[in-house]
Amino acid sequence: MAEALLLVVLLPALGALINGTRAFTNPHGPKNKTVTNAVALGATALSAIVATIGAVIPFVRSGTPFEHAYYTWIPAGIGHAGNFIASFAVDFAFRIDPLSCTMLMIVTWVGFLIHVYATGYMSHEKGYTRFFTYLNLFMFMMLLLVLGANYIVMFVGWEGVGLCSYLLIGFYYDKNFAADAGKKAFITNRIGDFGFILGIFLMFNTFGSATYSKVFALAATGGAAQYGGIATAICLLLFVGACGKSAQLPLYVWLPDAMAGPTPVSALIHAATMVTAGVYMVVRSNVLFRMAPDAMLVVAIVGALTAIFAASIGLAQNDIKKVLAYSTVSQLGYMFLAAGVGAFTAAIFHVMTHAFFKACLFLGAGSVIHGCGGEQDMRKMGGLRKYMPRTHWTMLVATIAIAGIPPLAGFFSKDEILANAYPHHFPIWILGVVTAGLTAFYMFRLYFMTFHGSYRGAEVEGIEESEPAHGGHNLIPDRRHLLDGDEHSDKAHGHHTHAHDPHESPWSMTGVLAILAVLSIVGGWVGIPAVLGGSHPTAFQRWLSPVLLPIGGEAYEFHEASVALEWTLMLISVAVAAFGIFLAWRFYKRDPLWSTPKRFAETFAPVHRLLENKYFVDELYNATVVGGTLALSRAMWWFDRWIVDGIVNAVRHLTVVLFGHGSWIFDRYIVDGAVNGVGWSARGGSMMFRRVQSGFVQNYALIMGGGVVLVAVVYLFMKP
Amino acid sequence: MGILNVITYIPLIGALVILFFVNRSNARMIRVLATATAVLDFLVSLWLWPNFDRAATGTKMWQFRETYDWIPSLGVKYDFGIDGISLLLILLTTFMGIIAVVSSYTAIHHREKEYYTLLLMLQTGMIGTFCALDFFLFYVFWEIMLVPMYFIIGIWGGARKLYAAIKFFLYTLAGSVLMLLSILALYFFNDGGIGFLNIKGLGNPGTFSVLQFHEIGHLIPPSLQFWIFLGFFFGFAIKVPMFPFHTWLPDAHVEAPTAGSIILAAVLLKMGTYGFVRFALPILPSATKQLLVPIVVLSLIGIVYGALVSLVQKDMKKLVAYSSVSHLGFVMLGMFALNPMGLRGSVLQMINHGISTGALFLLVGIIYERRHTRLIADYGGLAKQMPMYAALFLVAALSSMGLPALNGFIGEFTILLGAANSTAFGTMAYAVIAAIGIVLGAAYLLWLYQRVFWGPLDNPENANVPDVNRRELGLMLALIALMLWIGIYPKPLFDVLEKPVDYIVQKVEPTYFDKQPLTYPASPAATTEHREVAEK
Numbered sequence A: 001m002a003e004a005l006l007l008v009v010l011l012p013a014l015g016a017l018i019n020g021t022r023a024f025t026n027p028h029g030p031k032n033k034t035v036t037n038a039v040a041l042g043a044t045a046l047s048a049i050v051a052t053i054g055a056v057i058p059f060v061r062s063g064t065p066f067e068h069a070y071y072t073w074i075p076a077g078i079g080h081a082g083n084f085i086a087s088f089a090v091d092f093a094f095r096i097d098p099l100s101c102t103m104l105m106i107v108t109w110v111g112f113l114i115h116v117y118a119t120g121y122m123s124h125e126k127g128y129t130r131f132f133t134y135l136n137l138f139m140f141m142m143l144l145l146v147l148g149a150n151y152i153v154m155f156v157g158w159e160g161v162g163l164c165s166y167l168l169i170g171f172y173y174d175k176n177f178a179a180d181a182g183k184k185a186f187i188t189n190r191i192g193d194f195g196f197i198l199g200i201f202l203m204f205n206t207f208g209s210a211t212y213s214k215v216f217a218l219a220a221t222g223g224a225a226q227y228g229g230i231a232t233a234i235c236l237l238l239f240v241g242a243c244g245k246s247a248q249l250p251l252y253v254w255l256p257d258a259m260a261g262p263t264p265v266s267a268l269i270h271a272a273t274m275v276t277a278g279v280y281m282v283v284r285s286n287v288l289f290r291m292a293p294d295a296m297l298v299v300a301i302v303g304a305l306t307a308i309f310a311a312s313i314g315l316a317q318n319d320i321k322k323v324l325a326y327s328t329v330s331q332l333g334y335m336f337l338a339a340g341v342g343a344f345t346a347a348i349f350h351v352m353t354h355a356f357f358k359a360c361l362f363l364g365a366g367s368v369i370h371g372c373g374g375e376q377d378m379r380k381m382g383g384l385r386k387y388m389p390r391t392h393w394t395m396l397v398a399t400i401a402i403a404g405i406p407p408l409a410g411f412f413s414k415d416e417i418l419a420n421a422y423p424h425h426f427p428i429w430i431l432g433v434v435t436a437g438l439t440a441f442y443m444f445r446l447y448f449m450t451f452h453g454s455y456r457g458a459e460v461e462g463i464e465e466s467e468p469a470h471g472g473h474n475l476i477p478d479r480r481h482l483l484d485g486d487e488h489s490d491k492a493h494g495h496h497t498h499a500h501d502p503h504e505s506p507w508s509m510t511g512v513l514a515i516l517a518v519l520s521i522v523g524g525w526v527g528i529p530a531v532l533g534g535s536h537p538t539a540f541q542r543w544l545s546p547v548l549l550p551i552g553g554e555a556y557e558f559h560e561a562s563v564a565l566e567w568t569l570m571l572i573s574v575a576v577a578a579f580g581i582f583l584a585w586r587f588y589k590r591d592p593l594w595s596t597p598k599r600f601a602e603t604f605a606p607v608h609r610l611l612e613n614k615y616f617v618d619e620l621y622n623a624t625v626v627g628g629t630l631a632l633s634r635a636m637w638w639f640d641r642w643i644v645d646g647i648v649n650a651v652r653h654l655t656v657v658l659f660g661h662g663s664w665i666f667d668r669y670i671v672d673g674a675v676n677g678v679g680w681s682a683r684g685g686s687m688m689f690r691r692v693q694s695g696f697v698q699n700y701a702l703i704m705g706g707g708v709v710l711v712a713v714v715y716l717f718m719k720p
Numbered sequence B: 001m002g003i004l005n006v007i008t009y010i011p012l013i014g015a016l017v018i019l020f021f022v023n024r025s026n027a028r029m030i031r032v033l034a035t036a037t038a039v040l041d042f043l044v045s046l047w048l049w050p051n052f053d054r055a056a057t058g059t060k061m062w063q064f065r066e067t068y069d070w071i072p073s074l075g076v077k078y079d080f081g082i083d084g085i086s087l088l089l090i091l092l093t094t095f096m097g098i099i100a101v102v103s104s105y106t107a108i109h110h111r112e113k114e115y116y117t118l119l120l121m122l123q124t125g126m127i128g129t130f131c132a133l134d135f136f137l138f139y140v141f142w143e144i145m146l147v148p149m150y151f152i153i154g155i156w157g158g159a160r161k162l163y164a165a166i167k168f169f170l171y172t173l174a175g176s177v178l179m180l181l182s183i184l185a186l187y188f189f190n191d192g193g194i195g196f197l198n199i200k201g202l203g204n205p206g207t208f209s210v211l212q213f214h215e216i217g218h219l220i221p222p223s224l225q226f227w228i229f230l231g232f233f234f235g236f237a238i239k240v241p242m243f244p245f246h247t248w249l250p251d252a253h254v255e256a257p258t259a260g261s262i263i264l265a266a267v268l269l270k271m272g273t274y275g276f277v278r279f280a281l282p283i284l285p286s287a288t289k290q291l292l293v294p295i296v297v298l299s300l301i302g303i304v305y306g307a308l309v310s311l312v313q314k315d316m317k318k319l320v321a322y323s324s325v326s327h328l329g330f331v332m333l334g335m336f337a338l339n340p341m342g343l344r345g346s347v348l349q350m351i352n353h354g355i356s357t358g359a360l361f362l363l364v365g366i367i368y369e370r371r372h373t374r375l376i377a378d379y380g381g382l383a384k385q386m387p388m389y390a391a392l393f394l395v396a397a398l399s400s401m402g403l404p405a406l407n408g409f410i411g412e413f414t415i416l417l418g419a420a421n422s423t424a425f426g427t428m429a430y431a432v433i434a435a436i437g438i439v440l441g442a443a444y445l446l447w448l449y450q451r452v453f454w455g456p457l458d459n460p461e462n463a464n465v466p467d468v469n470r471r472e473l474g475l476m477l478a479l480i481a482l483m484l485w486i487g488i489y490p491k492p493l494f495d496v497l498e499k500p501v502d503y504i505v506q507k508v509e510p511t512y513f514d515k516q517p518l519t520y521p522a523s524p525a526a527t528t529e530h531r532e533v534a535e536k
Helices: A002-025 A033-062 A098-121 A128-147 A151-169 A176-207 A212-245 A254-260 A263-272 A274-284 A286-290 A293-314 A320-340 A344-371 A389-403 A409-424 A426-451 A480-485 A487-493 A507-527 A539-547 A563-590 A595-603 A605-612 A614-660 A663-677 A694-718 B003-021 B027-046 B084-103 B112-131 B135-156 B161-190 B210-219 B222-239 B248-255 B258-283 B285-290 B292-311 B316-336 B340-371 B387-400 B407-421 B429-453 B470-488 B491-508
Strands: A066-081 A084-096 B063-071 B076-082
Touching (some): A002 A033, A002 A066, A002 A084, A002 A128, A002 B387, A033 A084, A033 A098, A033 A128, A066 A151, A066 B340, A066 B407, A084 A098, A084 A151, A098 A128, A098 A263, A098 A274, A098 A344, A098 A507, A098 A539, A128 A151, A128 A263, A128 A274, A151 A254, A151 A274, A176 A212, A176 B407, A176 B429, A212 A274, A212 A293, A254 A263, A263 A274, A263 A320, A263 A344, A274 A286, A274 A320, A274 A344, A286 A293, A293 A320, A293 A426, A293 A614, A320 A344, A344 A389, A344 A409, A344 A507, A344 A539, A389 A409, A389 A426, A389 A563, A409 A426, A409 A507, A409 A563, A563 A595, A595 A605, A614 B292, B003 B027, B003 B063, B003 B076, B003 B084, B003 B112, B063 B135, B076 B084, B076 B112, B076 B135, B084 B258, B084 B340, B084 B470, B112 B258, B135 B161, B135 B210, B135 B258, B161 B210, B161 B222, B161 B248, B210 B285, B222 B258, B222 B285, B248 B258, B248 B316, B258 B285, B258 B316, B258 B340, B285 B292, B316 B340, B316 B407, B316 B429, B340 B407, B340 B470, B340 B491, B387 B407, B387 B470, B407 B470
Antiparallel strands (some): B063 B076
């Protein structure tokens, strides 16, 4: 198993190395795409197969978690943990348990599917090999993240996926919006990592280790009585990291901008895998979180607020990828809501179903964009179901799934989250239900605007530009890039001329969509609750239960409600979703002129502007955090030049004035004498400095001579 | 003649050969000889690696010792010997020596003979400084080192080279005179006492032996320790450089030729931190703790201040120079955490900073040779024109900002772990403030990267700039290989550092290790299904 895990991780790294070398050594020349595909897809496919056969199946058979340290990575030394000493060493180690198995399967297989899709989507790109290098590198880092047996290896993957995200967002690096978005993603994540790494240090101070098995064993044995307070601090710090990586309030701002990257990247990194790393980390740390109810509450509240906040922005976006981006932020909020109310399995369940339907939605959107010649504005789409039937059907399935309609995948995970939230914290449940309604609405709004009505691509030139105006060094990329001539759309289809009708995408893309659509249907069936003929705990909960260690001897209990209550909650969430769908149908399908939403937008113009401009959060951050840091930097730079260095120069001037007048004597008798007297300067060595500026040598000798005199004085002075 | 002397004087011999036996017009021959000397020195120094005893403690920890009487009347000895800390720094010096020589081929067009001679002499000075176990000898090398650097900046430098060279020289000299006072105070305390201060000595035979001072350091009364420490502090803090003694550094870096900047950043700055870790800490434990807070505060200011100032620099080289102030702040912070993590991280970060910042200076030099400007505003979109250069620069920047799996992370992580765990600090607040530096580090480097490499290629003068050539590629790949090695498998370096660092910790915090080891219970059984989650 140890070798298999190593292989799983190293195969994508090898793929990145090979393709990376090819791209690096021949940056401008053409590269054989078949080779690139064989390497990139081969590495990912093999990795997925080895993961399944070599790791997951043996684990399921044996049922025993597996942990293996390959070598000591950072032997930092003996440190203090409480009143004890412990060897603060970090192993390069992997761990297989139900949680990492689940993530492993999602990452490898969904990752592989998206690789396949990308061969079609990116086929016209210049940086094809570079793209797949980054994608394989991402797989490598993501696998480190989920397989690591301690927080440090996780952190390597954690920052590593951030790097790949940076590189892929900035894939069209010569476009300013992409460059801005990449940098913004990296730095925002670094702010989160600031908290994460401090949490790790606090963990070392308390438990003397950052290895899961050691930390959790010690914590679970000691219980909340011993570690409750410190666990709260650790968990809150870790959660700061999760907020960065998983785009939660207030650090979510980078994710919508990350859509500047190619669409397969949005699907893989910014929907299905990387952004769920924060959820994975919180669930991984469940032993600590369960001892810290205050931290849990914070997680739940941040999650719930993010969910509804992002969903409300999603209502008013017209860029298809932006809608999905805010939807992702919102769904991630849902996952944290779940973890915060103690439903850790529900959180991972939603990670999984979300990976299926959101990947399907993003890739479907990519197919739409591909088919419409690079267009991302939904107002310029419409009626696409006629032109792209395969894309249409798969996206419809995924839309139903995310809306939470049974028996599709999203229903089961969402229902489990809400059922857990209700008894725990009523206001949070309310937020969750409202978000569910909003989600159903904006997703079907997207669906109807894109696929129904008639194609509006030809009539658009006159449409009023309602995108907010951006000035100056704005960090928000938007669809302006299309007008500037987006590289992708240029490459794919000449210009985004509307002379051609939209067309269906190749099978390499729609085939992947079909697989993901099927998964969006059946993916939730592993978590069917007892009232619907499943079991309590559900199959998925039983699968993950070994990760939920008993604390202080008290086992983790899965929440169980009465049958009546469970039916009621379920019906409410379905009814709310259905109502959202109905409204979307009423606004965007039955009335092709969309007069109701337009009227709303006019009646509540300030609210609409607020939503459309994403609550002006980017503007706020630019004015405060970014502007503040730059202003402080400029002030420091001024201080450095005029005060710190000013003093140094003043001292020099003073010295020159005080001693300058005597220096000619020094020059004539001592310096020249010394220079002339030293043998080598007159003979062989003199060649060396003969033509060097004489004043220069004098200066040097003056200084040197001064030093010698000073030393002599000091010596005589101190002699007893 | 022992191995350390061989390593120390190979560059000097090479320099003398160039000086006396090569015609100045034969620039090619000069370059070949200089390169051969640097490579030979590196290869010889590699011999130390397998032959170094990592487990040795006590006096055996100082290896490859060579002791000769030098000035018997004063007790001055010619005493060479290294521990793991010096070993790593010597290897860094010989390695970066090659980088510096080879990077100069096309950068230096006049007076090649003097240039390479001085560069090699400088190397002798640096290695000697790391080898010396006699304070007098140390001081001699320390001062010798200044001279070639002064000329390298002053002759082959940029527009304000004289100003920068003199500033560098005077500033360092002022510090080293104060250091000399402290050395003399140690000498007299060990010997007959210091007359005018009415301090009684120990009556030992007069010596400048560093190891002897290590033994008697704790006997020095705290008040005297304080003053001696202060003298050392100025000598070393200027060299590091610590805030607020850092302003010579940006000037020196900006004016120095590329190789000068590389050596300055990679090795010369480490002289200051090396001085602290070799002399100030183990000899003066009480003063170390007494002055701990001010020094740590200055280090923290350096970390944040250096990073902030880097953020708004318009000149690439100046940006990298200020980033050094930030990085060296980390080194100082880790050192004064006074625990194994902090100290190991500190020494490791000295090496890492040498590699990463050396690489960044090399890269800035590469583009400067082509475009004769270092202003960030003159660039933009270079990734399109110079994709290889852009990729190499990215790796160097990532290494400098401490991305995991590259070298910078290992150092910064270990330092911050030490700072967070430090009993000497007694608070995590220092680690928290320092961690801000990591966020800012990403900010200034990525912003630099964006402005130089990303965006449209809109300056026509950049349209035909050639990408890196084989020589430059080779240099960068060598540096990147080191970055990856240290990032992925740093254990060999930690192994070398273990004993010397524990030795210093025991000198400063004698009771540090006197606690019970923590034991871990077995993992409790899982909930519904009774699976054993026991650790394998």
